[in-house]
Amino acid sequence: MRAAFLGPPGVGKGTQAVRLGDKLGLVHICTGDILRQAVAEKTEVGLEAKRYMDAGDLVPDEVVVRVMEERLERADCTRGYILDGFPRTVAQGQALDKVLHEHGQALDKVIFVNAPDDVLVKRLSGRRTCSECGAVFHVDTLPPKVDGICDNCQKPLVLRDDDRAETVRERLRVYHNMTAPLIDYYRDQGLLIDIPGERDIDEVQSMIEEQFSGTIAT
Numbered sequence: 001m002r003a004a005f006l007g008p009p010g011v012g013k014g015t016q017a018v019r020l021g022d023k024l025g026l027v028h029i030c031t032g033d034i035l036r037q038a039v040a041e042k043t044e045v046g047l048e049a050k051r052y053m054d055a056g057d058l059v060p061d062e063v064v065v066r067v068m069e070e071r072l073e074r075a076d077c078t079r080g081y082i083l084d085g086f087p088r089t090v091a092q093g094q095a096l097d098k099v100l101h102e103h104g105q106a107l108d109k110v111i112f113v114n115a116p117d118d119v120l121v122k123r124l125s126g127r128r129t130c131s132e133c134g135a136v137f138h139v140d141t142l143p144p145k146v147d148g149i150c151d152n153c154q155k156p157l158v159l160r161d162d163d164r165a166e167t168v169r170e171r172l173r174v175y176h177n178m179t180a181p182l183i184d185y186y187r188d189q190g191l192l193i194d195i196p197g198e199r200d201i202d203e204v205q206s207m208i209e210e211q212f213s214g215t216i217a218t
């Protein structure tokens with residue numbers, strides 16, 4: 001099973017991609033996490049990616065495609081994977097199709113989780129991320145047990161630079177211009193599954209799992 005999550009920033013696709021990966025026993029590959037790790041480790045890719053990420057822009061296709069090609073070659077991908085945050089442009093989608101095709105493979109499903117912009121701005125600016133383990137909380141909808149502290153590792157929670165209100169608006173603009181064309185790209189291939197992202201997290205999870213009912217062992 002090879003599935004990808006598509007949707008605007010803040011719609012909850014990361015949370016759902018992790019849950020689906022756990023349920024299916026498949027690796028969850030988040031491009032944003034890979035890039036953030038590269039930034040933290042100050043690798044060549046990280047140094048290149050940082051200025052785009054801080055501004056809320058997309059990292060250039062050739063950098064992301066190179067990173068993802070390498071990632072998908074790893075042994076943990078042989079049984080399949082759940083992609084989160086890739087592809088994010090039609091050029092990346094075409095590059096992924098090409099790589100998969102060369103291996104006699106294809107994407108099986110694309111889960112498109114959607115919600116209106118005003119809901120997303122509210123969600124993202126209230127999001128708090130653990131500075132240590134990357135766990136995500138929300139001041140209103142998913143508060144930590146102790147204000148400002150991670151439930152898992154007790155380290156401080158921070159507002160990610162790219163979750164600041166002005167950067168969120170830029171990320172949404174980039175999403176509508178650059179990523180939204182992938183909706184038709186995958187709809188035309190018959191792969192797209194529409195999921196309303198405004199609902200409660202567990203409800204969204206159930207709707208997604210229904211789409212994989214043949215794959216999930218009960």
Ligand code: AMP
Nearest residue numbers: 031032052053057058059064085086088
């Ligand atoms: P995310 O955590 O998925 O919101 O990603 C954070 C940032 O990483 C984005 O705002 C982009 O700057 C960069 N990024 C993540 N995935 C991609 C991608 N597929 N293509 C280009 N840039 C990406």
